Amino acid sequence: MAASAAAAIGSPLKCGLISSQGFSGSTRSFLWRKNEKRNVRKGCRGVVTAKIDLRPPPYSLDALEPHMSRETFEYHWGKHHRAYVDNLNKQIVGTELDTKTLEDIILLTYNKGDLLPPFNNAAQVWNHDFFWESMKPGGGGKPSGELLELINRDFGSFEGFVNEFKAAAATQFGSGWAWLVYKANRLNVGNAVNPLPSDEDKKLVVVKSPNAVNPLVWDYSPLLTIDVWEHAYYLDFQNRRPDYISTFMEKLVSWDAVNSRLEAAKARAAEREEEEERKKTEYEDNQADLDAREMYLESSDAADDSEAD
């Protein structure tokens, strides 16, 4: 069973790998082999299972009625989301990806935009988990506290944010997602280091993405999402995507979830700043050592020369 699943994966591929220790920027080549039974995990009775689970939404399937129907959840979660999970597990079982976290799988298979086959499934599993948790029964309304302050700062007003988010969701042509993200002093160019990071770079931003792509691949911290694939709204709204988007904003958004994600994102950003600062200091210390060594060698060369005379 594992062999046939592995055979279905396809030919061996190389891709750039972000080191599993984090985003240190170094890459090594990553050979994703079929048939390489590394870390195959056995469940009971020797059945091979890969480890990504289908997580249920944090509410019952009819909890968001009448704004998002039970029928929609039965298909959206029960069929679409489930298929992404099952297909991903089939693709990764017996490969190096099998031991990785879902987020790592996404980043590895994004492969700097040259998508590897498991990307669509992996990213869609994550996106849908994130989407269910972005909503709650009795949701909607307005955020408060620091989140509202940041929204006011970065969008002018809450209404300004809502308009921008709705526009992004409405103009994502084809399938995709719209997001509110926390962008913590990332530059807009991949793998460029922000030389003068400041608090101003830590912004809330609205972005949209096609198909399965999500802001993790741009190194942003997602805070909120809306699924604008047609399957997300067609049973309840048919072609009326703008109505779906408005309903989502007014009745479904879980600002609690957005809040806790913001806290987590800020904590991560702070950790990363500390780490980068530490590395910078280390590098500078090393450079100082090297410089001192050079000076010593130069001076001893000069001494040798003078002795030779």
Add this chain to the structure above:
Amino acid sequence: MAERLSLPELPYDYGALEPAISGEIMLLHHQKHHKTYVTNFNNALQQLEDAVSKSDASAIVQLQSALKFNGGGHINHSIFWKNLAPVSQGGGEPPKGSLGNEIEKEFGSLEALVHKMNSEGAALQGSGWVWLALDKEFKRLLVETTFNQDPLVTKGSSLVPLLGIDVWEHAYYLQYKNAKADYLANIWKVMNWNYASEVYEKECP
């Protein structure tokens, strides 16, 4: 002033393609989705004319994605309605004549072609179309896919669409839900090979 697009009429009743495609879907697909492409294209075209008359290069460039998306949507769906026909009007009848022969030559059999198109359609991630195309320069048939509302010519300027299958979810969701493969299997029962043959014979007399 450039001529405005208008929504072409459906050559059959909304329910005429049942049970392969439901009347509910045909109605929404034609009167809402296609109509919206037409309306939005005309709006974008108006804005383009304004921008051109003011030589506003920035605005001209900004309008391109709306023009491509909505214009492509109109082009693709106009072909699509002609690609389909009720069984009573020949829908589902296999191609005869030169197109039928060429399909056998190129793909081995009609079944092989159908299988290939269905596989490509099923594998397409997101929204798009799967096409039976004629390369009019090389006089060859091929299967091609396009994303979103990109027309077939975006894959090659010598490509002529003979048949297109809309695999956007709106094309099948109300009836087939997530079972895209069932939609693809069934749509061949209302495929209008007469139209495809006409186009083919015109390019390859």
